[in-house]
Amino acid sequence: MRPSLILVAALTGTALGALAGRAKAEDASWGCQVLLCAASQNPSWRGVAYCVPPMTKLIAAMKEPGFSWPICHEAKAGKPGRENYEDCPAGTTVGYSSQGDGGWRGEPDQCIKTVDVCRSPIERNAHTRQSGMTIERSFGNGHDGCIQQVATPRPRRADPYFFDIPNDQGVKERFWFNLDH
Known part of the structure; x- marks a missing residue:
């Protein structure tokens, strides 16, 4: 049995056991129902x-x-977290596509990589067209603007919400879910 199924089964037992012997999942508190359903992975x-x-x-509320x-409360999971974006690939850092007044930065929706574009302009142009990269700015550090920051859109998560649910050893496991589909 998959570890996530075991965890959901354990949570069901914990939530139901805390309800003084009731045997129906429907009798679990709304919070436990939401947690159990959010942890359902396949389907x-x-x-x-x-x-x-x-x-x-929940969606209406x-x-x-x-x-x-x-x-x-029985599952000790608390409120869910939310992360709209996937991690940026190795070698890149999180960046912001817009900056508002007062230094406010928009969403962290870009992955930024600093590259030396003078090594192979043909290769750079082909890569930029293929991957949808946009060059944000150049730095003139003796290479006449060869060092540039290249930005790519940061991938959005299909399942942006998550619960960190402790397993029977107390180690938290992350379960991602979506309320849109």
């Missing part, structure tokens, strides 16, 4: 009939003023 929560009502309720995320 995702949308493919589990039991999960559609509590997750639909998130639009209301004063929304507070339902917590499953």
Whole structure:
């Protein structure tokens, strides 16, 4: 059995055991229902009939003023986190495509790499066209502007929300999920 299925089964048992012997998952608190459904990986929560009502309720509640995320205290997972973007590839750093007034930076939606573009302009131009890179700025450090920062769009996560759920040894495992699909 896959480790994630074991974890979900353990969480179900923990949540249900804490409910003084009740045997139905439907009797779990809303926070535990959301946690169990969000942790469902294959299929995702949308493919589990039991999960559609509590997750639909969650999505509707998130639009209301004063929304507070339902917590499953028995699982010790807390509120979920959210990361909209994947990590940048090795050799690049996170960058920002826009900067507003007062030094405010927009979303960290770029991956930036500093390159020496004078080594092979033909190779650079071909690579720039193929990958959609845009050159942001040049530095004149004795190479007449050969050192440039190349930006690529940072990939968005398909599943931007996550729960860090402790397993039976207390080690947290991350479960990614999406509320849009």
